[in-house]
Amino acid sequence: MIEAYILIQTKIGKAPAVTEAISAIPGVLRAKSVTGPYDVIVRAEGPTVDDLGRLVVAQIQQVEGIYRTLTCPVVEL
Amino acid sequence: MIEAYILIQTKIGKAPAVTEAISAIPGVLRAKSVTGPYDVIVRAEGPTVDDLGRLVVAQIQQVEGIYRTLTCPVVEL
Amino acid sequence: MIEAYILIQTKIGKAPAVTEAISAIPGVLRAKSVTGPYDVIVRAEGPTVDDLGRLVVAQIQQVEGIYRTLTCPVVEL
Amino acid sequence: MIEAYILIQTKIGKAPAVTEAISAIPGVLRAKSVTGPYDVIVRAEGPTVDDLGRLVVAQIQQVEGIYRTLTCPVVEL
Amino acid sequence: MIEAYILIQTKIGKAPAVTEAISAIPGVLRAKSVTGPYDVIVRAEGPTVDDLGRLVVAQIQQVEGIYRTLTCPVVEL
Amino acid sequence: MIEAYILIQTKIGKAPAVTEAISAIPGVLRAKSVTGPYDVIVRAEGPTVDDLGRLVVAQIQQVEGIYRTLTCPVVEL
Amino acid sequence: MIEAYILIQTKIGKAPAVTEAISAIPGVLRAKSVTGPYDVIVRAEGPTVDDLGRLVVAQIQQVEGIYRTLTCPVVEL
Amino acid sequence: MIEAYILIQTKIGKAPAVTEAISAIPGVLRAKSVTGPYDVIVRAEGPTVDDLGRLVVAQIQQVEGIYRTLTCPVVEL
Numbered sequence: 001m002i003e004a005y006i007l008i009q010t011k012i013g014k015a016p017a018v019t020e021a022i023s024a025i026p027g028v029l030r031a032k033s034v035t036g037p038y039d040v041i042v043r044a045e046g047p048t049v050d051d052l053g054r055l056v057v058a059q060i061q062q063v064e065g066i067y068r069t070l071t072c073p074v075v076e077l
Numbered sequence: 078m079i080e081a082y083i084l085i086q087t088k089i090g091k092a093p094a095v096t097e098a099i100s101a102i103p104g105v106l107r108a109k110s111v112t113g114p115y116d117v118i119v120r121a122e123g124p125t126v127d128d129l130g131r132l133v134v135a136q137i138q139q140v141e142g143i144y145r146t147l148t149c150p151v152v153e154l
Numbered sequence: 155m156i157e158a159y160i161l162i163q164t165k166i167g168k169a170p171a172v173t174e175a176i177s178a179i180p181g182v183l184r185a186k187s188v189t190g191p192y193d194v195i196v197r198a199e200g201p202t203v204d205d206l207g208r209l210v211v212a213q214i215q216q217v218e219g220i221y222r223t224l225t226c227p228v229v230e231l
Numbered sequence: 232m233i234e235a236y237i238l239i240q241t242k243i244g245k246a247p248a249v250t251e252a253i254s255a256i257p258g259v260l261r262a263k264s265v266t267g268p269y270d271v272i273v274r275a276e277g278p279t280v281d282d283l284g285r286l287v288v289a290q291i292q293q294v295e296g297i298y299r300t301l302t303c304p305v306v307e308l
Numbered sequence: 309m310i311e312a313y314i315l316i317q318t319k320i321g322k323a324p325a326v327t328e329a330i331s332a333i334p335g336v337l338r339a340k341s342v343t344g345p346y347d348v349i350v351r352a353e354g355p356t357v358d359d360l361g362r363l364v365v366a367q368i369q370q371v372e373g374i375y376r377t378l379t380c381p382v383v384e385l
Numbered sequence: 386m387i388e389a390y391i392l393i394q395t396k397i398g399k400a401p402a403v404t405e406a407i408s409a410i411p412g413v414l415r416a417k418s419v420t421g422p423y424d425v426i427v428r429a430e431g432p433t434v435d436d437l438g439r440l441v442v443a444q445i446q447q448v449e450g451i452y453r454t455l456t457c458p459v460v461e462l
Numbered sequence: 463m464i465e466a467y468i469l470i471q472t473k474i475g476k477a478p479a480v481t482e483a484i485s486a487i488p489g490v491l492r493a494k495s496v497t498g499p500y501d502v503i504v505r506a507e508g509p510t511v512d513d514l515g516r517l518v519v520a521q522i523q524q525v526e527g528i529y530r531t532l533t534c535p536v537v538e539l
Numbered sequence: 540m541i542e543a544y545i546l547i548q549t550k551i552g553k554a555p556a557v558t559e560a561i562s563a564i565p566g567v568l569r570a571k572s573v574t575g576p577y578d579v580i581v582r583a584e585g586p587t588v589d590d591l592g593r594l595v596v597a598q599i600q601q602v603e604g605i606y607r608t609l610t611c612p613v614v615e616l
Contacts, residue, residue: 012146033229035229036147036225037224037268050539053418053420072191074187075514077187089377090369111304113301113303114301114303131231149265149267166528189518190420190533224267226266283574288385299551306362313573320446323442380575380577381573383572383573385554387588390467392469419535460588460591474606475600475601478596497592
């Protein structure tokens, strides 16, 4: 499995709803509202980088209220 | 009490109105229009970090004309 | 307990060593090397925001090879 | 008088010392350590923009441990 | 007179029209389309920082097609 | 010929469609979806910098779903 | 094979030397000096994301004169 | 002739000296200290983009006290 952290900026006032909706998506391990330059930080996993890419584009980005997502794949160095 | 600076980017031309509206919100100690990468800088306080988070999401972000907010909690190191 | 994600940029070539060193610090729940604008993403906890601030400044930032840290406190909205 | 907020990034581990040193500089009204993309947020004033510029370059930036400063002049719109 | 450079990001495809419209605003000395993180760079002047602030908010930001402006006042150090 | 890399941020969920549409534009040598702070990275060429600028503004930016473009001209140093 | 674009910021004046040195590293398909917020843009490939991560940390980041690297893995969506 | 704006971040306290030194470089039309995310903004020209690139790397970046430069070529759209 490949893991990634996804740093999310939401539209104004949408952080709580986005956090809740993303938590329910299969493949998402954890989703938390935060303060700072990002509004929600998600940990997700998928079999390959392409699967993770599709999880982000086809599912996470479909959640209403999302403005920008930044995917940071975990690497074992 | 926990304090925070909130750095705000407004929609085009909205800085004056946003500054005025935020100044009236309970918990907001100060709000000023500025030049640079941010349009308004606010100082606010709340009993806990979660309360500050709710003040930002449930009240400040509801002011018409806001584009992005960046909350910087004050810490006593 | 208050939780935070800490997004870390390391000096060139130092990501593996920084990830390993941080993992051993009490209060750090998880530390992973990632690709993207950050090199390491950490999850940590402390009794208060000030304690988290001190954990970052007095312990995490003392690890050799760190360039910038960005603390994002988790908030329950 | 012209006022400005100065957003400061410090070198690793230096936030407490920088905050304390800046607080003692004439013209500085307030200096606080924060979390987020900045480490210290300062409020200062000077008779003109040039004076504020010199306060930053000739005094604040001389404090040991500072990495970047970002001056945001307050404007009355 | 106080001078400032104003770094402008336009909405997609609007750079030429924005450059032309801004060039006609009194107080604007020069406006050019550029490549890079900004789309238009403007040089303008006004009697005070507040006047420059109003020139930006009340006139430049009213030009159709502007997305973000970043004002950098010139300082004589 | 002058070459440039164009780093593109798309609107939420649009990366695949934007990548495909841009690949078909004359002057575009390569277009790939990526993860990280950008969603699509393009390599394009044109006879002069102005031609490249027009290729970006008049053609690439007309593709539906684009949010920001950042042009980085290649230089032979 | 997994591909990635690596966006590199070099130390002052080092772009030409860094571009040349990186071009010689096995796994690097292309390296070009550019203007804009990055100084060199590289295209590289490796069998897995971890291999790409190691190529960056263990080889590319060892080239003298590099300041920051930003790895953007290519994804087939 | 091709023109460019060069946005410069200097090392702490070096803005005045950098501005003065750059003003004397042939090809530099104007150099001013500013406040905001940049410390000096320069306007320069050269026969081609490559010449401009070399002016930046071989001359401007050799001035003591420079930390980052960002070249924004002017384009006639």
